[in-house]
Amino acid sequence: MTRRFVIVGAGVAGATAAATLRSEGFAGEVLLVGDEPDLPYERPPLSKAWLGGKAPDIAVHPAEFYAEQSIELLTGTRATDLDCAARRVTVGGRSVGYDALLLATGGRARRLPGLAGNRVHHLRSRADADALRRAMVPAERLVVLGGGFVGCEVAATARGLGVDVTVLEMGAVPMERAVGTEIGQLFADIHRAAGVDLRCGERVEAVQQIHGGLLVRTDRDVIECSVLLVAAGVVRETALFEAAGVGCSDGVLVDAGCRTAVPGVFAAGDVAAHAHPRYGRLRVEHHDSAKRQGAVAARAMLGEDVAHDEPHWFWSDQYEHTLQSCGHPGGAGADEEVVRGRIDEASFVRFGLRDARVVSVLGLGRPQEVMAGRRLLRAGHPVTADQLRDESIDLRRVTRPAPA
Ligand SMILES: Cc1cc2nc3c(=O)[nH]c(=O)nc-3n(C[C@H](O)[C@H](O)[C@H](O)COP(=O)(O)OP(=O)(O)OC[C@H]3O[C@@H](n4cnc5c(N)ncnc54)[C@H](O)[C@@H]3O)c2cc1C
Incomplete structure (x- = not known):
């Protein structure tokens, strides 16, 4: 009987897992399911060169790769139901049996209550980046809510496009949790020197649509802008997996080899709360970890005794x-x-x-x-x-x- 491995989520973790199954010699069926319309692509450029209009090649693999490797890639298709006992997953309304299942569904940009409308943007997907790029007009104001990595990178790219930028960060300095106060302060200085109106410790209270723009009310001021980016972090949708009995707590719980406690079910990338041999259980949102975990998960699906023990690695480009x-x-x-x-x-x-x-x-x-x-x-x-x-x-x- 031909074995079938199903991968839900066609981001860098899922696409790397599919490729690794083949490079490790798996000859069974590989089904890679993603709900975005695009071929698997890399997200880091979305806030940098891609948003800046440079259109770098962001594909994880060339388009022909999937057919060459006999990887069945279903784009624009969502997994909606999971039955771990029967080893079946519903994709695009079709129930599919699996021998091993990889959950690589990443995360989505956090939405904040009351912040919606066609001038309010989020940034997770290529479509989001394209929409934001179209909305950013030189000499008009972009307000970025959140001075984390994505917010700061967008601010830097927008300044490069001649857009006026205000960043509202609730903390004392940008990116404080990740880099600490001193380095956060350095980046505050860098952004201010580039013309960003960076306001720390200022909280958004309401956003109101006005003719041709938005009024952003904070606890200190009212800022008029043409576009608002909500860069308030990432949430993981694990309800589907939890309902199927897969252990989750701020992500899908996996061991060092990306195995869940449910036989035949694995998780990798941003959605995984991974038990790292060096650092303990952590859920990170780094491109490199997603890629490495995808490869480790694939080998674990093949029954290999593997662990993702590489120290975490990330980068951020600003100016x-x-x-x-x-x-x-x-x-x-x-x-x-x-x-x-x-x-x-x-x-x-x-x-x-x-x-x-x-x-x-x-x-x-x-x-x-x-x-x-x-x-x-x-x-x-x-x-x-x-x-x-x-x-x-x-x-x-x-x-x-x-x-x-
Ligand atoms: C703008 C931006 C800039 C970034 N910059 C950096 C950087 O400079 N350095 C760095 O290290 N990291 C960066 N990151 C983080 C990095 O991109 C992520 O860590 C990485 O994309 C995680 O990969 P993943 O495959 O786990 O998840 P994702 O890339 O999120 O892919 C998961 C895919 O699964 C799909 N999906 C979800 N649910 C379902 C379902 N039920 N059925 C089917 N498909 C589903 C999603 O739509 C998505 O396409 C950045 C992220 C963003 C958004």
Whole structure:
């Protein structure tokens, strides 16, 4: 009997899983189901080059790949029902049996009550990015609600297009939870220097439609704008899975190998609350993790004894700056912080150390040193704060013996 593996969600996790099943030699049926009309694509450019009108190639695989690999790709098709006991899932109204099922449904942009209408935008999909791009007009005002990564990236791209931008962030600085106060303050300065009206600690109370625009009422002011982007984070829709008996808590609960507790059911990517061998249970929203978990899940579906244990990795592009991060998000779990370079000069790597080992690396403008830090983190090699701080020391050599 030919085995059938079904993947629900055709984002980077799902598409990578499908490709990995084939590269690992799976000869059965692979059905990849996604509710968006597009071929699987990568989301990071949506707030950056794509939104800026540069149209980079964002396809995860070329269009012909799926037919060449005998992967049945159903776009514009939603999974609506799941019966784990019978091993059946309903896709596009059709009940399909599976031997193994991967849940890779990602998340969707959080909606806030009372914030709707044709001038109110969210950003998760390519269609969202296209609609936002069309709505952004040079010299007209965009208000961004939320100074997290997506909000800040959109603000930077919009400034590049000549759009007037106000960012409303409830916290003290942008991206504070992920990067901390000092680096958040640096980004606040960068945005303000680029002309963004960044307001921290200011809360939106109501939005009113007026002729040709919107009035955004905050607890301090009234701002008139032509378009509002709500960038208030991501929510995961797990109700369908929970109803079918799959354990969920802020995401689908999976072990290190992306297996749920239900036989034959796996989860990967943004929807997965993954038990990471280094960091414990975490649900991250990073492109790299989604891709790696997709590959690990595919191998687990084939019965391999695998684990996703790679340190988390993400980046954010804002103006000419690329922030890169490796390890535990926000550097939590470190007992010491060391900065190499200067945060106030936007040229630094901040290391988190625990028991004289690197547990997190966050860098700006120093890609080679970030990569060296990533290698130190992976290797678990003992280092001192002085070695990391001292810029005369080549970090690439720290793990190697000194030349004789
Ligand atoms: C604007 C933006 C910028 C980003 N920038 C960065 C960045 O710079 N760096 C970084 O590391 N990460 C970035 N990310 C995060 C990164 O894109 C995500 O972590 C990644 O897309 C997660 O992949 P995924 O496959 O798990 O989920 P998704 O990409 O969300 O894909 C899941 C797919 O499943 C579909 N689906 C959901 N439910 C169903 C259903 N019932 N039936 C069928 N299909 C369904 C969804 O519509 C979607 O197409 C960014 C995200 C966004 C939105």
